[in-house]
Amino acid sequence: xxxxxxxxxxxxxxxxxxxxGYKGTNLRDFAAGLGLxxxxxxxxxxxxxxxxxxxxxxxxxxxxxxxxxxxHLPKTPASCEELLSLALHMIDFTIxxxxxxxxxxxxxxxxxxxxxxxxxxxxxxxxxxxxxxKSIFEKMIDxxxxxxxxxxxxxxxxxxxxxxxxxxxxxxxxxxxEIMMQIEGFVKHFIKLYERK
Amino acid sequence: xxxxxxxxxxxxxxxxxxxxGYKGTNLRDFAAGLGLxxxxxxxxxxxxxxxxxxxxxxxxxxxxxxxxxxxHLPKTPASCEELLSLALHMIDFTIxxxxxxxxxxxxxxxxxxxxxxxxxxxxxxxxxxxxxxKSIFEKMIDxxxxxxxxxxxxxxxxxxxxxxxxxxxxxxxxxxxEIMMQIEGFVKHFIKLYERK
DNA sequence: CATTATAGTGACCGATAGGTCACATGTCAA
DNA sequence: TTGACATGTGACCTATCGGTCACTATAATG
Numbered sequence: 001x002x003x004x005x006x007x008x009x010x011x012x013x014x015x016x017x018x019x020x021g022y023k024g025t026n027l028r029d030f031a032a033g034l035g036l037x038x039x040x041x042x043x044x045x046x047x048x049x050x051x052x053x054x055x056x057x058x059x060x061x062x063x064x065x066x067x068x069x070x071x072h073l074p075k076t077p078a079s080c081e082e083l084l085s086l087a088l089h090m091i092d093f094t095i096x097x098x099x100x101x102x103x104x105x106x107x108x109x110x111x112x113x114x115x116x117x118x119x120x121x122x123x124x125x126x127x128x129x130x131x132x133x134k135s136i137f138e139k140m141i142d143x144x145x146x147x148x149x150x151x152x153x154x155x156x157x158x159x160x161x162x163x164x165x166x167x168x169x170x171x172x173x174x175x176x177x178e179i180m181m182q183i184e185g186f187v188k189h190f191i192k193l194y195e196r197k
Numbered sequence: 198x199x200x201x202x203x204x205x206x207x208x209x210x211x212x213x214x215x216x217x218g219y220k221g222t223n224l225r226d227f228a229a230g231l232g233l234x235x236x237x238x239x240x241x242x243x244x245x246x247x248x249x250x251x252x253x254x255x256x257x258x259x260x261x262x263x264x265x266x267x268x269h270l271p272k273t274p275a276s277c278e279e280l281l282s283l284a285l286h287m288i289d290f291t292i293x294x295x296x297x298x299x300x301x302x303x304x305x306x307x308x309x310x311x312x313x314x315x316x317x318x319x320x321x322x323x324x325x326x327x328x329x330x331k332s333i334f335e336k337m338i339d340x341x342x343x344x345x346x347x348x349x350x351x352x353x354x355x356x357x358x359x360x361x362x363x364x365x366x367x368x369x370x371x372x373x374x375e376i377m378m379q380i381e382g383f384v385k386h387f388i389k390l391y392e393r394k
Numbered sequence: 395c396a397t398t399a400t401a402g403t404g405a406c407c408g409a410t411a412g413g414t415c416a417c418a419t420g421t422c423a424a
Numbered sequence: 425t426t427g428a429c430a431t432g433t434g435a436c437c438t439a440t441c442g443g444t445c446a447c448t449a450t451a452a453t454g
Contacts, residue, residue: 021310024220026441040402109306111368113218118368126365153386160358168323171308171315189350193390223411237432
């Protein structure tokens with residue numbers, strides 16, 4: 001969390017690898033963007049690949065902390081209205097946080113060029129998000145708030161459309177207000193369908 | 198559709214741009230893979246960028262032909278069983294056709310590096326697929342086969358989870374049998390929920 | 395004050411990239 | 425037969441890239 005040069009390099013690397021790709025990132029311009037000379041980079045990392053690996057290490061650590069333990073779960077909604085506000089709150093964050101946006105983009109653009117990225121992408125886009133909502137839906141079904149369907153199915157049916165719209169928003173951020181309304185519309189649609197009445 | 202050298206170059210370019218990225222594709226190896234020398238390439242295209250643009254032109258033409266006119270719509274299912282088999286048939290194709298797979302991968306990996314790819318990605322992943330099923334669902338609702346919900350919502354709720362699973366399959370093709378069963382499970386779940394009984 | 399660790403610079407190196415060019419080959423029409 | 429055109433080759437050019445190295449500046453420490 002410190003603002004050491006080493007950390008600043010990783011932050012800038014995330015930006016550059018997203019904007020130009022790993023292959024497309026050249027260390028001269030990259031270093032200049034940090035107000036450094038290229039050779040100063042090598043004081044902190046042994047090679048371009050070492051920067052790449054350090055970035056992935058950091059992302060991996062983040063994910064295993066985030067998705068690895070159940071105590072990071074949001075508290076279970078006590079009603080469908082709470083589910084709505086919880087979901088919109090999470091989406092609002094994920095759509096606006098610069099680091100999260102860049103991470104998502106990196107996972108998409110490099111997933112077929114690097115095996116670790118491929119794993120992280122599946123973790124992020126499939127298991128991670130769906131596991132969170134699976135666990136939430138399980139509890140809401142037990143509480144009689146949602147109809148008793150397979151929670152895995154519920155999680156997929158809930159998260160996938162939202163993720164699709166988030167990706168759309170990553171591509172066209174100027175349409176954010178419209179997309180946010182679509183997301184809200186979808187969540188309400190989902191609740192209307194799955195709510196136990 | 199002819200097998201001219203010019204066409205062969207575009208086919209190989211799709212493969213190479215997916216595997217190595219646009220920046221990561223080097224024309225020497227690329228030409229060698231085609232059994233050509235690098236300079237022979239320049240007989241057919243003026244530059245690396247020209248190959249790239251020709252490839253995008255071809256993709257754009259394909260999409261505007263595919264999604265541009267309503268006569269390319271599959272015929273409307275007369276029952277929910279037909280919807281199931283239609284969907285599984287389309288998915289089976291899209292998951293196994295090498296060209297379609299590569300196209301999807303290219304759209305994902307280059308969407309933030311090229312504005313034309315960005316448009317095509319939105320076309321492919323949002324408008325195109327959803328428009329097809331929106332139109333199908335509209336007719337099925339009119340026919341009293343599905344509950345009268347917003348067809349846009351139906352299309353999103355139907356296509357997004359399938360697309361998510363297809364992306365998963367693109368990353369881990371060895372899990373295809375399992376994923377195909379998940380897809381079938383989801384489509385049945387969807388029908389069970391939205392069928393008018 | 396001298397020493398030492400840390401962080402930084404700019405010149406340089408070898409490899410590799412995209413692109414050009416003079417030249418060779420083959421085919422077909424006048 | 426000859427010329428024109430399409431297709432392909434390998435040597436070559438220039439720019440750029442990742443990486444190295446000798447050297448400098450600063451600040452903390454004994």
